[in-house]
Amino acid sequence: MTIDTQGHNRCKPIILHIVSLFPGDGHLHFVVPSDAIDLGTSIYPTFCRTWARWASC
Incomplete structure (x- = not known):
């Protein structure tokens, strides 16, 4: 976002x-929604943690 x-x-x-x-x-x-899964991606891990906190709001 800019x-x-x-x-x-x-x-x-x-x-x-x-x-x-x-x-x-x-x-x-x-x-299905609300299942606990580990999702491995090709994106930088720090960004994923930040985004996960935002997405869970």
Whole structure:
């Protein structure tokens, strides 16, 4: 997210590759909302932690 010269917020989509997907316990057949999963991506880990805190609000 950036602010342009006129003071408007500009958002760009985050495009990344999922490199791994693991369930919290047991086998993963499908994912539903509120399931505990580990999502491995190709994005810098610090950014993922910050985004995860924002997304959980």
